Each structure stands twice: as structure tokens, then as C-alpha cells.
């Protein structure tokens with residue numbers, strides 16, 4: 593047996609809704625890169641999922657290319673992992689149809705992401721929004737994945753995917769699907785906070801509070817310097833307010849230990865100057881983001897190469913997906929024209 597076929601299967605994806613941000617990187621991408629040598633990885637661009645908000649499809653196509661360029665710029669090697677676009681794999685849609693028969697309106701309406709979307713786009717509560725977790729389960733189960741590297745916000749979707757895997761196996765009496773789990777190396781799932789001290793970084797909310805992997809140096813400086821702070825603690829060892837803790841969390845992601853220790857001590861001695869801390873954080877952020885930004889910009893221009901990566905990825909992903917669908921059809925006894 594080849595090494596590839598004995599390794600645990602990993603699936604994850606990112607929606608093509610614009611340039612990736614720091615939350616996407618530290619919640620998902622960093623794990624993708626770390627996993628590529630030791631697992632059988634399928635990483636994709638979730639363009640069907642982006643359709644729930646009715647984007648301009650020309651912009652969507654640009655976004656797909658951009659996300660692929662970012663995958664590569666962050667260090668994913670298409671020789672080691674399978675990189676593809678969701679809509680190139682029709683087997684995912686077939687599995688989605690079948691799993692929809694096992695998904696109940698009540699449970700789908702209860703998911704936090706659906707409730708958020710109903711709140712944010714009350715005029716466009718389409719069936720695709722409701723069944724978003726079914727499509728996501730199909731993405732994962734189509735390769736029979738066990739580990740799914742994602743950020744904290746996707747945890748509930750993984751629980752739903754496990755339910756569907758279990759329900760399918762139980763209903764059709766065969767263990768076709770393993771139960772998939774959200775994954776982060778050795779720790780809890782991550783939530784990268786936004787710079788305004790409220791909620792998580794996200795593509796759609798406050799742009800000034802989100803650091804994108806495509807931001808220019810001066811934009812990064814401006815955003816970090818605007819991050820919410822206060823006059824600083826007046827007594828040693830004061831508990832940190834959330835928005836200050838968030839700044840330290842961001843610093844922990846991109847700065848070295850000495851810098852982190854310096855400002856932690858300064859906070860604990862009540863001598864911290866947030867202006868200095870933000871300046872240091874901004875420069876470390878630039879050191880982290882600039883090489884990814886420049887490399888993604890170069891790769892984005894090379895449409896021929898991106899096309900080749902997408903094509904080879906789609907071929908590999910379809911081979912894996914159609915093997916699963918064969919097992920699914922066998923389990924369901926729906927093999928009509930396949931039979932000799």
C-alpha cells in the first residue's frame with residue numbers, strides 16, 4: 593500500500609468571498625500548511641457556499657483565483673495536497689442531494705450561522721442558506737475525512753456533519769462514513785479577534801478592524817494604530833479588559849517571545865504605553881503579511897499555472913469523491929446502470 597492511502601484524510605475549505613484575513617490564516621490555513629506532510633489533505637475553495645449571498649459571479653471568479661493564489665502563497669504545495677474548486681466536483685452536489693433527505697428543517701434552523709444570516713440578510717433567506725451545513729457535510733464526507741482544520745466559528749457545523757455521517761450509516765446499515773472532527777494542533781479551536789475589541793475578524797464586518805493578507809504596509813499600520821485601547825492600568829497586575837487581551841493575542845500570533853514578554857511585563861507593572869505596543873505589533877504584522885501579499889499578487893497574475901493546479905486538483909478530488917459515491921450508492925442499493 594502506498595504511504596498516501598494509509599494516512600488520515602483531512603478536508604477543509606475557505607469561501608471565495610474576497611481576500612483572506614488573519615482569522616482565516618491562523619484559524620485554518622496555518623494548520624493546512626502544517627498538515628500537508630503527514631496527512632492526505634484535500635483543501636478547496638468553497639465557491640458554491642459563496643453563492644448564498646448572491647455575489648456578482650465575475651467577482652466570484654476573481655475571488656476563486658485570489659484564494660488559490662493565497663493558498664499557494666501561504667505555502668501549500670500542490671504536489672503534496674489536493675487543491676481544487678468545489679464546483680469542479682459534481683459528486684459533492686450528488687451527496688448533498690442525498691444528505692438533504694436526512695436533514696431536518698428544525699435542526700438546520702437552529703444553527704448559529706443560519707440565525708446570523710437571517711438577521712444580516714432578511715430579504716434573502718434562500719434554501720441554500722438553510723442547507724449550508726448539509727453542503728459543508730458533503731464537502732467533508734465526500735472524501736471520508738476524519739480531521740477538519742477550522743476555526744472556532746465552524747465547530748457547530750462539524751457537529752452537524754457528524755450527525756449526518758452517523759445517520760447515513762445507521763439508516764443504510766453500512767459504515768460508509770467515519771465521523772469527522774474539527775481540528776487544531778494541540779489546542780482549542782481558535783478565534784482571532786477583531787481590532788475594534790468586538791467579536792471576531794471577518795470578511796464582511798468592520799473592514800478597518802480586519803487585517804487582510806492583501807493589506808499594504810501603510811494600511812496595516814493605520815488599522816493597528818486605530819485599535820481600541822485606553823489610558824492603561826494605574827495599578828500593577830490589573831485584570832486585562834477584553835480589547836487589550838485581544839491585542840496581546842494578536843501579538844502572540846506574529847511577534848517573538850521577547851517582544852511579548854516586554855509588553856506583558858510593562859502591563860503588569862502598570863507602565864505600558866499602548867502607542868509603543870501598537871507600533872511594535874504593526875511592524876511585526878507587516879513582517880508577517882508582506883511576503884504573503886507579494887507572493888499572492890505574483891501568483892495571481894499567472895493564470896496558466898493556477899489553471900493547471902485547479903485542473904490537477906479537480907482530477908484527484910473527483911477520483912476520491914467518485915469512489916465514495918460508489919460506496920454510497922452500494923449502501924443505498926441504487927446501482928441500476930452500474931450493474932453488469
Ligand code: TYM
Nearest residue numbers: 604605606607615616619620638742743782783784792793
Ligand atoms: P470561511 O470562509 O468563513 O472561513 C475559512 C476558515 O477560516 C476560519 N476563520 C477563523 N478562524 C479563527 N478566527 C477567525 N476570526 C476566523 N474567521 C474565519 C474559519 O473557521 C474557517 O476554518 N463554511 C466554511 C467553509 C467550508 C468548509 C467546508 C470548511 C465549506 N465547506 C468543509 C471546512 C470543511 C466557511 O464559511 O469558512
